[in-house]
Amino acid sequence: MTDPLLETTEFDPADDEESSRAPERAKPRQRYKLKDDTGFDEVPKKYRRFYRRWKGKGDTLAPNEVICPVCKVVIRSARDLRVGDRVYCMPCFSRLTVILGESGLLEAKVEY
Numbered sequence: 001m002t003d004p005l006l007e008t009t010e011f012d013p014a015d016d017e018e019s020s021r022a023p024e025r026a027k028p029r030q031r032y033k034l035k036d037d038t039g040f041d042e043v044p045k046k047y048r049r050f051y052r053r054w055k056g057k058g059d060t061l062a063p064n065e066v067i068c069p070v071c072k073v074v075i076r077s078a079r080d081l082r083v084g085d086r087v088y089c090m091p092c093f094s095r096l097t098v099i100l101g102e103s104g105l106l107e108a109k110v111e112y
């Protein structure tokens with residue numbers, strides 16, 4: 001089975017469909033230029049800029065980044081992420097939903 005996400009030329013780990021659950025859907029998204037310098041080699045070169053390794057303590061997440069709870073890889077979107085967004089973690093094939101964590105920061109939870 002081919003993942004339809006991977007067939008699009010404009011791949012982005014975040015689903016482009018605006019979620020109705022996102023409370024701020026009317027606000028335009030900020031776009032991010034992803035530099036291909038993450039050194040992340042667990043996915044094909046083409047998709048590398050959408051993922052990076054979490055560096056641990058001292059590392060921070062940008063508004064367009066969220067950590068995969070399964071493999072702890074940082075997923076990066078070309079736009080800022082919001083609650084209700086669905087993202088795809090290619091390294092571990094997880095489909096995730098962006099939620100507001102207890103810390104007030106965005107987190108991802110696995111969709112079953």
Ligand SMILES: [Zn+2]
Pocket residue numbers: 068069070071072073089090091092093094
């Ligand atoms: Zn993952």
